[in-house]
Amino acid sequence: MPxxxxxxxxxxxxxxxxxxxxxxxLRLARRLRPRAAWYGVGAMAVITAYFTLGNSAFSLxxxxxxxxxxxxxxxxxxxxxxxxxxxxxxxxxxAVGAFAAVFAVRSxxxxxxxxxxxxxxxxxxxxxxxxxxxxxxxxxLALATLAGFFIITYFTNEYQSNAxxxxxxxxxxxxxFGSAGLTGQQKDWAWFLFVLVAILVLGAxxxxxxxxxxxxxxxxxxxxxxxxxxxxxxRYKMIAFALSSAVIGVEGGLALHLSGTVTTDQFTLQLAIxxxxxxxxGGLDSVAGAVIGAVLVTALPAIVPNLVTGLIGAQSATSDGxxxxxxxxxxxxxxxxxxxxxxxxxxLHALTRVSATQRxxxxxxxxxxxxxxxxxxxxxxxxxxxxxxx
Amino acid sequence: MAQFLxxxxxxxxxxxxxxxxxxxxxxxxxxxxxxxxxHGEFMLFPAFLIGAWQTSHSASLAVSVIVGLAIVGAIGAAxxxxxxxxxxxxPAFMGVIASFGLAAVLDGVMLIIFGSPxxxxxxxxxxxxxxxxAGARFxxxxxxxxxxxxxxAAIVAGGLRFTAVGRRIRAAGQDxxxxxxxxINVRRIYMGSWALAAVLAGVAxxxxxxxxxxxxxxxxxxxxxxxxxxxGGLDSIEGAVVxxLIVGIFQAFVATYLNSELIDVLTYTMMLVVMLAYPQGLxxxxxxxxV
Numbered sequence: 001m002p003x004x005x006x007x008x009x010x011x012x013x014x015x016x017x018x019x020x021x022x023x024x025x026l027r028l029a030r031r032l033r034p035r036a037a038w039y040g041v042g043a044m045a046v047i048t049a050y051f052t053l054g055n056s057a058f059s060l061x062x063x064x065x066x067x068x069x070x071x072x073x074x075x076x077x078x079x080x081x082x083x084x085x086x087x088x089x090x091x092x093x094x095a096v097g098a099f100a101a102v103f104a105v106r107s108x109x110x111x112x113x114x115x116x117x118x119x120x121x122x123x124x125x126x127x128x129x130x131x132x133x134x135x136x137x138x139x140x141l142a143l144a145t146l147a148g149f150f151i152i153t154y155f156t157n158e159y160q161s162n163a164x165x166x167x168x169x170x171x172x173x174x175x176x177f178g179s180a181g182l183t184g185q186q187k188d189w190a191w192f193l194f195v196l197v198a199i200l201v202l203g204a205x206x207x208x209x210x211x212x213x214x215x216x217x218x219x220x221x222x223x224x225x226x227x228x229x230x231x232x233x234x235r236y237k238m239i240a241f242a243l244s245s246a247v248i249g250v251e252g253g254l255a256l257h258l259s260g261t262v263t264t265d266q267f268t269l270q271l272a273i274x275x276x277x278x279x280x281x282g283g284l285d286s287v288a289g290a291v292i293g294a295v296l297v298t299a300l301p302a303i304v305p306n307l308v309t310g311l312i313g314a315q316s317a318t319s320d321g322x323x324x325x326x327x328x329x330x331x332x333x334x335x336x337x338x339x340x341x342x343x344x345x346x347x348l349h350a351l352t353r354v355s356a357t358q359r360x361x362x363x364x365x366x367x368x369x370x371x372x373x374x375x376x377x378x379x380x381x382x383x384x385x386x387x388x389x390x
Numbered sequence: 391m392a393q394f395l396x397x398x399x400x401x402x403x404x405x406x407x408x409x410x411x412x413x414x415x416x417x418x419x420x421x422x423x424x425x426x427x428x429h430g431e432f433m434l435f436p437a438f439l440i441g442a443w444q445t446s447h448s449a450s451l452a453v454s455v456i457v458g459l460a461i462v463g464a465i466g467a468a469x470x471x472x473x474x475x476x477x478x479x480x481p482a483f484m485g486v487i488a489s490f491g492l493a494a495v496l497d498g499v500m501l502i503i504f505g506s507p508x509x510x511x512x513x514x515x516x517x518x519x520x521x522x523x524a525g526a527r528f529x530x531x532x533x534x535x536x537x538x539x540x541x542x543a544a545i546v547a548g549g550l551r552f553t554a555v556g557r558r559i560r561a562a563g564q565d566x567x568x569x570x571x572x573x574i575n576v577r578r579i580y581m582g583s584w585a586l587a588a589v590l591a592g593v594a595x596x597x598x599x600x601x602x603x604x605x606x607x608x609x610x611x612x613x614x615x616x617x618x619x620x621x622g623g624l625d626s627i628e629g630a631v632v633x634x635l636i637v638g639i640f641q642a643f644v645a646t647y648l649n650s651e652l653i654d655v656l657t658y659t660m661m662l663v664v665m666l667a668y669p670q671g672l673x674x675x676x677x678x679x680x681v
Contacts, residue, residue, distance in 0.1 A: 147658035154655035326498035333491030
């Protein structure tokens, strides 16, 4: 499908931009989505304010878990959705971030420094794990990152069982904002995480719509063509792996400080798959989709027991609630693959036909018809899902 | 010498299980291009069912084996019919993610039905006692099961190569359009492949569970079969059996001579090396990337 890139204006290659007779549509597209990101940040601020005005420690904790999950989902979306590099080893980077932070704290580096150290180390490890991506793609790359997951898990296990104060219980550090009391601590965390998430979302949106985002999409859709356009394919792949792993590592460090404890048992393959599900349910190659997916998938286990209490009674709701949440989450994944491979965001686009992106797409279609006489790609397009088949 | 023999025969036992698991995953992969991450759940379900019914004495062993395998086969076929068939035309990795979804659903369902128990499956018909061989002692049960899994893997691989049905399955996997022109009902073959894959997983789960303990961690055996598949070649039936044996024997030797904590990391490192050096594996089809 040569016309596929036209389905999203941001998917235009640099060469298209250079040869274009009028740059107006492109500039419009570039400005558009970041503005939507500001609206999204505003909405998140309202939600955070709503929950921090309440006094339920449990819903605040759920909110904080959601905010934390947004880190991983946005990072994975950059790697998987935008750059098309499938990774199922991402919970290992959470482990790297958390354990590096433990190491830093024990070496006497105070709070922001240890999380940053975790992020940097996770980014470096991510680059190493991403090395096979130079040669492998699709399923093979996914399995290579799976191998990376097991290798990293081995080292974190070794660290945990051999380091002083480790053992099966893992490590514990003094939780941050612990002096504010149970609810107060969660409130402080909510605002702290909100600020970080806002920076992350705005930054990720910007990156995805600038030169690197276009390069990643070009690599995703036509790797060989990307070479001929002068895109440094290997370097961009490495940057994608390093950036996303670093953000996931920061999430790991923050999670350590939120809960105060960490063990290797937390970082399972299921956790990694959960993040893939977030990105997929929300919508591949969409920062907003990653945020929505992260919130939905993370909040599901907290919401479902309350929802099903009326149906199956309070007792079985508490005992089977998490299992039911897991079933719903699995079904959601399958339903979205069958009905809307572009996730919730794709669904919203399909529902609101005259969305802003569409208008630009329409303009691009007219522009292409006039200048090139080429085929017209209409609608939001069931276009690229970001994952090349084998 | 005795230690060597124990590792070798133990490796064949483990390798037989891996071969069955890998055969199932390769069959499903050849049918729909989907690498099945729910295979561990396919293994666990019949083993749980047999364990539960054996504990409560609610059905004879033969009945519970048949019912367990029938249910899991039906789940495999239903997954193809309801999900994968509708995902036709999407990038291949979407099917893989759908299998993550299936795994989550099955995990949840099994948690509700069975909880997280630990069962020990006993087969009354199998020989018991200890066999002495070149100075080493083996349990007769595990030797019998090793023989059974190896023979079954060989029968399935041979059947796929030499029988008419097997030829159809291979043809439909190689080129669906040409196969359908040749009068093969490709959809039915795919559905059958998925059902057979799930049943093979179930058999592997039961065989593994009757020499070890059945608990939710059984699903990780399917993960350990991934290196077997990639070493043998992703789309090769013979490769699945050979790869399964290689990985099984390798792991048994690592456990004996090095350290059992190193099993995972070394197996996956081996897989990584094979993948980078020979991406098509030992018997797989070499894929040419064209633009």
